[in-house]
Amino acid sequence: MNLLQKPDAILFDWDGTLVDTIHVLTKAYNDIFVEFGMPTWTLDEAKQNIRKSAREIFPEIFPGREDKALEIYYRSIEANHLEQLGKMNGVDNFLSMLKSKKIPLGVISNKRDAYLKKEVEHLGWQDYFTAVVGAGRGNHDKPSPEVMEIALNEMGLPLENLEIWYVGDTEIDLEFAANYGCKKVFISHGFGTLENAMKYEPDFVADSCESLGKQLDTIFNLR
Numbered sequence: 001m002n003l004l005q006k007p008d009a010i011l012f013d014w015d016g017t018l019v020d021t022i023h024v025l026t027k028a029y030n031d032i033f034v035e036f037g038m039p040t041w042t043l044d045e046a047k048q049n050i051r052k053s054a055r056e057i058f059p060e061i062f063p064g065r066e067d068k069a070l071e072i073y074y075r076s077i078e079a080n081h082l083e084q085l086g087k088m089n090g091v092d093n094f095l096s097m098l099k100s101k102k103i104p105l106g107v108i109s110n111k112r113d114a115y116l117k118k119e120v121e122h123l124g125w126q127d128y129f130t131a132v133v134g135a136g137r138g139n140h141d142k143p144s145p146e147v148m149e150i151a152l153n154e155m156g157l158p159l160e161n162l163e164i165w166y167v168g169d170t171e172i173d174l175e176f177a178a179n180y181g182c183k184k185v186f187i188s189h190g191f192g193t194l195e196n197a198m199k200y201e202p203d204f205v206a207d208s209c210e211s212l213g214k215q216l217d218t219i220f221n222l223r
Contacts (some may be wrong), residue, residue, distance in 0.1 A: 005163045006220050007103060007183070011131070011151055013168035014109035014116060016190025018095075018209065019123070021085035022086040025050055028076035032069045036062070051172045053110035053135035053142070054071050074112070081115055082122050086187060095128045097213055106131035106151045108166070108176075120215075128157045143176035165204075167212070168192075174200035188213060193223025 015021045026046040027072060034041045041049065054073055058066040065155050071073070106129050113134030120126050129155035130185065138146040140200055148166070152159055164182035169190025177184040186202040187209065188194050194205065206212035 007165045008162040009106065009152070009155060010098065010165045010167060011108050011148070011188075012104040012166075013170070013173045014045075014107055014111055014119070014134075016169040016192075017092050017167060017173070017187055018088055018107070019119065021084070022046060022191070023083065024077065024080045024084045026152050027080060028073045031076045032062070032072045034062060035072055036069070038067065048119040050191060051110075053169055054112070054181060055135060056110075056141055077112075077115055085119055085122060087123065088209050090213065091207060094209040094213040095125065097130050097217075101167070104157065105129050106133070106155055108142065108151050109197055110131045110135050110172070113137050143172050143179050145176070145180040148180040148182070158171050171196050171200055173201055185212070 005160065012018055015025065022043055022159075022211065026041055026043055029050070030040040036184075046219045052135060054070060055160065058069045058073075062069040063137075107116065107120065109141050111119075111134050113136050117132055118136035120132050129218060131151040133147055133151045133154065135141045137150055138144065140146055148164075149159055152164075155223060164180070165185050166175070166177035166180070166184040167187060169187050169196040170192035178200060183204070184200060185204045185206070186194070186198070186204045187191070187206050189208045195207070
């Protein structure tokens with residue numbers, strides 16, 4: 001696995017990649033399960049199952065009750081997502097280093113757009129990113145490549161002839177990067193497993209944002 005060229009832009013997944021939100025998301029799903037009389041998830045089960053956006057997966061797992069499920073889910077998220085928002089190790093220094101080298105940065109997440117933007121602002125990270133694109137901005141969410149085009153347009157970047165990296169922690173992120181045709185960078189500190197990620201042939205693998213920063217430092221002498 002080798003990243004051969006310095007990126008023109010780096011875009012990130014959010015939950016499990018830059019921030020730790022597993023407790024918030026698990027509670028939101030479990031609030032639905034309790035209301036519907038279904039078995040609840042452990043944290044490990046949540047990590048294994050949370051991938052697509054709520055608006056796209058709920059009709060599959062709560063058929064005929066997706067509207068009620070979304071109501072419960074968003075009520076739980078609204079009540080807990082800022083208070084329990086955590087940062088992944090080393091992420092502040094990592095983002096600061098990338099910004100200092102004038103590499104355009106963005107976020108593309110399957111979290112509802114309004115909540116995503118609130119979390120970015122809550123952490124004081126809004127100056128790092130020139131695009132923040134959450135679920136609902138396009139007709140489809142990840143892994144549809146449509147949302148990458150939305151983000152790049154927001155960043156003022158062309159859609160072709162760029163070296164784009166997409167950094168994420170699940171198979172959906174790697175599938176999304178493959179669908180758009182950009183570099184697939186996997187971070188193993190989040191929801192996904194390295195074993196599952198390898199099926200998508202990531203271009204690069206790191207175990208944290210901190211270690212990815214160190215590897216970038218070595219490869220491109222960024223500092």
